[in-house]
Structure formats: structure tokens, C-alpha cells
Amino acid sequence: MSAMVGRKRGFDRDDVLDQVTRAFWRDGYQATSVADLTATTGVNPPSLYAAFGDKRALFTEAVARYQQTYGAFTARALDEEPTARQAVERILTEAAVEYTTPDRPKGCLVLSAPELDGLRDQARQAVENKIRHDVATGALPAGTDAHRLAVFVAATVRGMSSLARDGATRAELHDVARTALSVWPAPVP
Amino acid sequence: MSAMVGRKRGFDRDDVLDQVTRAFWRDGYQATSVADLTATTGVNPPSLYAAFGDKRALFTEAVARYQQTYGAFTARALDEEPTARQAVERILTEAAVEYTTPDRPKGCLVLSAPELDGLRDQARQAVENKIRHDVATGALPAGTDAHRLAVFVAATVRGMSSLARDGATRAELHDVARTALSVWPAPVP
DNA sequence: TCCAATCTGTAACGACCACTACACAAGCGC
DNA sequence: GCGCTTGTGTAGTGGTCGTTACAGATTGGA
Secondary structure: OOOOOOOOOOOOHHHHHHHHHHHHHHHOOOOOOHHHHHHHHOOOHHHHHHHHOOHHHHHHHHHHHHHHOOOOHHHHHHHHOOOHHHHHHHHHHHHHHHOOOOOOOOOOHHHHOHHHHHHHHHHHHHHHHHHHHHHHHOOOOOOOOHHHHHHHHHHHHHHHHHHHHOOOOHHHHHHHHHHHHOOOOOOOO | OOOOOOOOOOOOHHHHHHHHHHHHHHHOOOOOOHHHHHHHHOOOHHHHHHHHOOHHHHHHHHHHHHHHOOOOHHHHHHHHOOOHHHHHHHHHHHHHHHOOOOOOOOOOHHHHOHHHHHHHHHHHHHHHHHHHHHHHHOOOOOOOOHHHHHHHHHHHHHHHHHHHHOOOOHHHHHHHHHHHHOOOOOOOO
8 A cells, every 4th residue: 555645646637638538539649749738738748747658658548548438339339239230230320420529539549540450450350250159140141251241341430430530420421321231231030 | 945054863853752652652741751751762851852842842742643643543433434333343443452552552642641631522522423423314313312422432442441551451452342332223224 | 164053962950859857846644 | 843755847858850051063055
């Protein structure tokens, strides 16, 4: 048990992390300077470094926070929906909403940062596993190519995020989602 | 008629512009420093600035060159194919090839640079016009939503470029293209 | 052959980058 | 009160950014 003595932190760590997350989300890792972060958060460099470590560590923590908040809807859909079809439908329709929510950066942080390709591959893999499970249980036709379908879903979500960044409307993204879903194989009755 | 006097340029302007284009294509505008460009081209800063102007102008010219070479296949397809369906089919299948050609940066320069959203919108508009034309001539059903279809094509191409950047294979992109094309409305007989 | 124009290499410019040394302020245990 | 610990604000660090001044090299025209 540490002694817990010394001067108290003069800012809310979680508030600041949220502001930092939005900055990285909007402008990307490289284009967001530490000076930008100190300006938007009001926290001076030494305090920022003491609380989070260097810029890279701060970015990592911001991404983790993003995944647990703004970007958690995909993991929730995969976890809560019984079939891959329902999970993907929910992911795409909720993405249309999340990627165009006012007073937030548009699109997806993970899909916008070139350095996060590992997380993107994890997400595609999770969708692929869900599809594979449905094929195994007979909910999807035996010939269904799980990888192919998962990559197509990945392409759709990336396209939606990119469009959102360029200012596409929620309705436009919803249409993209609906059109993409129309290719889903018919379930086994 | 200028006098054409003075020392000759010690490098091939077009060769250097191609190397610069590939650098911006691979790493983006911000992440590519002038020092990087002088290192990869072997051209010293004063010569680079004399030949192309500042970094922004160099990027602009690199993008123009890209559109006339590596990225010209979309304009060619729209120009040469008689129907929107054929043009889009060609765009998507050629994109799968172009975005994964060895010894080249992966994906599309225009789709990867955040600052080029104007060019992206132009491309979507061109596809939309082609679709609208087919609806007007009766090649596509009267109820076809040209904007909706064009945005879906835009999403697909963006998704393919993003996947290519992350190392997707040509076969995977081809599958995405084929799947996306399956949503195309049946032509009016 | 000498001039004027253009290009090249060196070497720097001020501005910004991520990051931190240091002195001081603020808190807790005693 | 005192001492120890921890956060804060100022003011830098060395390094890299885009850009350019300047002197020398190289060309064609007169």
C-alpha cells in the first residue's frame, strides 16, 4: 500500500484522456502534436508526461479507451447477438450512427490510424470466427466462405468510415450498410 | 521564346517526380519530409525547390501525375465502357490488380490522403453521372437510386484500398469486388 | 573570350518537434 | 510546526522540420 502523500493532481485524468482521444481521433497520431494536446487539455507537458508517459504511450492508452467506449459497439454486437448475420447487421447499422454522431470526430479511430492494422485484423478475425461458428452449427450454408464474407464486411466498414470522414451523412452510410447486407447468404431453414 | 541559357538540370525531372509520387503514395504527405525526398531522389533541396516549388506544390504535381498514370484506370473505364455496370465492374476488378501490384505502394494515393477529399468526390460524381445516364436511357430500371449506388461503389473502392494498404492479397480484393458487384440491379432487357 | 543566366552543393535559417531540469507549491504523516 | 513526497509552471534541451542565402560550377549567346 503506497503512502498516498504529496500534492494532488490538478486535473481529472479521465477527462483529459477523453480530450486526448478525440484529438488523436480527429487529426491522427502524427498530426497531433504534444503542444496541441497541452493547449486543448490545459495540462502542461510535465504533468502530461507524469500522468501518461510519452506520446506513444498516451496514444496507446487513448486507443484502449476508444475501444472501451466509442468503439465498443462492435465487440458488444459480436458478443450479444446469437448469429453472425445479426451481429454484422447490428455492427453496420450502428456504425452508420456512431460514425456520424454530432460533436464527435467522424469515422472510426482504429480504421483511420495506419499504425493500428493489428487491431483491424483482430476485428476481422472475430467476425470470421462468428461466421465460421454459424456454418458449423448449420445456421449458414455449408459452402459459405467465412473468410471471404468477413473480408467483405471489413471492406464495407472501412468504406463507411472513410466516407464519414469526408462528410457523408448518416442516411448515406445507412444505405451503404443496407446494400452491403443484401449480399448475405440466405440462412438454412 | 526564352533564351534557354545557363547550366543544364542534372536530373530527369519526370524520373524524380515519379520517385516523389511513390514516396507520398507510400507514406502520405505529412509523414514524407523534404529530407526524405532529397535522400531517395538524390536531388538537393535547392534543386528540388527550383524545379517544383515548395512541398505543397510538389505534392500537388505528384497527385496530378498519379492521376494520369497509376490512377488513370478509373477515368479510362468510365470513358471507354458503354454502361455504368461495365465501367464499375472494370473499375473494381482493375482496382484489385492496381492496388496490389508488386514493387509499388499498395492501395490508392487519392483514397489514402485525407486532404484529397475533393478528388474523391469528383470520382463518385462521375460514377453517379454514368449511372444516371443509364437510368435515363433505360439501361437501368427507372427506380434506381443513382446516388445511393454510386456511394456504395465509393465505399467498396475505399474499403479495397484500405485493405490493400494493410496487406490484403489480390485474390481477397477480387472477392470483395465480385461480392460488391452482386448487388447491381438487373438491367432492363 | 567574356557575360549573363541557370543549376548545384554546402550550410545555414527560424520554427516547431517531443521531451525534461529545475525550482516551487501543495498535500500527508508525524 | 517539520519532512517527505508528489504535482505544477517556467523555461529550456537537442533534434528535425520546411525553406533559402550564397558561392561555385556549367552552360549558351554575343
